[in-house]
Amino acid sequence: MPPSLPPLIAAIATPPGRGGIGIVRIAGGDLDGVIAGVVGRPLPPRVATMASFRDARGMPLDQGIALYFPAPHSYTGDAVLELQGHGGPSVLRLVLARCLELGARLAEPGEFTKRAFLNGKLDLAQAESVADLIDAATATAARAAARSLAGEFSRDVDGLVERLTELRMYTEATLDFPEEDIEFLAAGDVTGKVAALRSELARVQVRARTGALLREGLTVVLVGRPNVGKSSLLNCLAHEEAAIVTPLPGTTRDPVERVVEIAGIPLTVVDTAGLRETNDPVERIGIARTWAAIARADLVLLLVDARDPADDLHADDRAILARLPVGLPRVVVHNKTDLAGIVPRALVHAQDGAPRRHVWMAATLGTGRALLEREALAAVGAEGETDDTYLARERHLAALRAAAAHLDAAALHVAAVPPPIELFAEELRAAQDALAAITGAFTADDLLGVIFGRFCIGK
Secondary structure, eight states: OOOOOOOOEEEEOSOSSOEEEEEEEEEESOOHHHHHHHTSSOOOBTOOEEEEEEOTTSOEEEEEEEEEEOTTSSSSSSEEEEEEEEEOHHHHHHHHHHHHHTTOEEOOTTHHHHHHHHTTSSOHHHHHHHHHHHHOOSHHHHHHHHHHHTTHHHHHHHHHHHHHHHHHHHHHHHHTOGGGHHHHHHHTTHHHHHHHHHHHHHHHHHHHHHHHHHHHOEEEEEEESTTSSHHHHHHHHHTSOOSOOOSSTTOOOSOEEEEEEETTEEEEEEEOOOOOOOOOHHHHHHHHHHHHHHHTOSEEEEEEETTSOTTSOOHHHHHHHHHSOTTOOEEEEEEOHHHHTOOOEEEEEEETTEEEEEEEOBTTTTBTHHHHHHHHHHHTTOOSOGGGOOOOOHHHHHHHHHHHHHHHHHHHHHHSSSOOHHHHHHHHHHHHHHHHHHHTSSOOHHHHHHHHTTSOTTO
């Protein structure tokens, strides 16, 4: 019995609203009925054909271009028909309704791309990059998404999986000769191969982490005592007079936000009320909102006065640092270097076992801004070049972290004397499974539903 053909699905593939061109896309197993019912004549494959789109009575609905892609040579791997007409919402709805009359059903969000994944046209990471390319907020993010769509991220992951597979094959062979396991491992330089894998995985993690920042962006909150220059720094980063600057303490009451771009990464910078003890009820509300903004922050820039000793922060500044959430990245910005007679510079030193980044700058003049941007990105782990990365999602980062943890455990096992080969082999298997989930080699159906359910209809 021949396999059943995939059902016909149809959707408007262009954004809502009026436009010069609108596209209705149909995909499925047998499009002959739709082509005959809408266009009225057969279409040559992959040739743009001028046609009238007609209703059930043969009356014209629109006039445009019809494109037919027979399976498997299409975006989805199924037969695909695109009807490219005028971009008015009403006419597009009429053409779509005609397709539904002819047996198609309305496509679900992301169903076209899901079919491309299921038909082997794209792996899962590439499929996700389709939505990321559409949603890219900056040109750098769009280029990174395009690299992922072209398969660069997938190739790096597949390369790691391939090397893990080879190492697992060698390890499984070692299990057949338990009395010679140490000699086997030494002869194959297993320790060196694991170290090389961990190094390559770390490189991929850096690129993916930077790519995740390109996709998600960051919320950066400016905090500090009154009159240390928070509003001036916001204006400096935004290249506009976004916040009111006066010498009067407490000028900023409500948080002021601006979206800026640093190295292609979108940052929502939040200027907040100065933190101090006050009896002013309005100012106290503003201070409460400052702490609420800090709770949502990805990075805090603590502004202090550059005229204060760098190695002995003001007691109020130390109190603010102590109250920040544990693990929240922060940079101490020593502002007003122009008044202190200090040259802008950057410094990283350990504080309570963790690195603390310091930048000296003059926000009103813009001097030291590049130093601040560099240290801010480094504080959140954006250590790679943003113009040479690929977009990544949190699930990708989680899978890479899991693979790294398993490889770390594998390295400990192989270094033991005698090495527990069974445990070593199991950690390699777990690392391989974690990486394979990125491209969809091992993926639960419910995860696919979550991923593609966030796509727009028609894609």
